[in-house]
Amino acid sequence: KNQVEQSPQSLIILEGKNCTLQCNYTVSPFSNLRWYKQDTGRGPVSLTIMTFSENTKSNGRYTATLDADTKQSSLHITASQLSDSASYICVVSRNDYKLSFGAGTTVTVRA
Amino acid sequence: SAVISQKPSRDICQRGTSLTIQCQVDSQVTMMFWYRQQPGQSLTLIATANQGSEATYESGFVIDKFPISRPNLTFSTLTVSNMSPEDSSIYLCSAVPGRKNTGELFFGEGSRLTVL
Numbered sequence: 001k002n003q004v005e006q007s008p009q010s011l012i013i014l015e016g017k018n019c020t021l022q023c024n025y026t027v028s029p030f031s032n033l034r035w036y037k038q039d040t041g042r043g044p045v046s047l048t049i050m051t052f053s054e055n056t057k058s059n060g061r062y063t064a065t066l067d068a069d070t071k072q073s074s075l076h077i078t079a080s081q082l083s084d085s086a087s088y089i090c091v092v093s094r095n096d097y098k099l100s101f102g103a104g105t106t107v108t109v110r111a
Numbered sequence: 112s113a114v115i116s117q118k119p120s121r122d123i124c125q126r127g128t129s130l131t132i133q134c135q136v137d138s139q140v141t142m143m144f145w146y147r148q149q150p151g152q153s154l155t156l157i158a159t160a161n162q163g164s165e166a167t168y169e170s171g172f173v174i175d176k177f178p179i180s181r182p183n184l185t186f187s188t189l190t191v192s193n194m195s196p197e198d199s200s201i202y203l204c205s206a207v208p209g210r211k212n213t214g215e216l217f218f219g220e221g222s223r224l225t226v227l
Contacts, residue, residue, distance in 0.1 A: 043221045
């Protein structure tokens, strides 16, 4: 079964601190992995998209890593801001464009 | 990129009624999808909206309950029929821009339905 598991389910961090979110997947055959940010009451917005050959990709204070051998990805948030409070969703795409969604990690940044 | 507009953004509906959600993309797109996001859960694909033909539904979703139209390359509708409280969800339209499958998927802001 093609699955995407994210951890932790939720976390609370202080403004200015860093945090790392994890994503493990069993999706095959693998095409690409995306991280989305979903603010409460809004649609998901793409942060990064990585293919098999890419190990890391950054988007501002967001840095995603991918280890296709171990089927693991992480999303690192640097110097968190209050606006980073959101749900972060890991999405893995197969070659046939079927997408598998993780349940998301809810991040709360407190002043 | 693609800007996706959905309406209504939210609605409160009575049990047994039907509601149609509209999705408009600002450019021609190859693929359009409809997702459901139940409270506290991730996204579940309802169907792929095919231009000029019947939508392709995922397991657990049927055309009678979720009829979909896609008359052209920029517009689609999803109807939630004979609603019950279990249909209370956010419904999201998404699309892959351009004429080729680039892999980039954009989402609308979602339509939050509450069924009483």
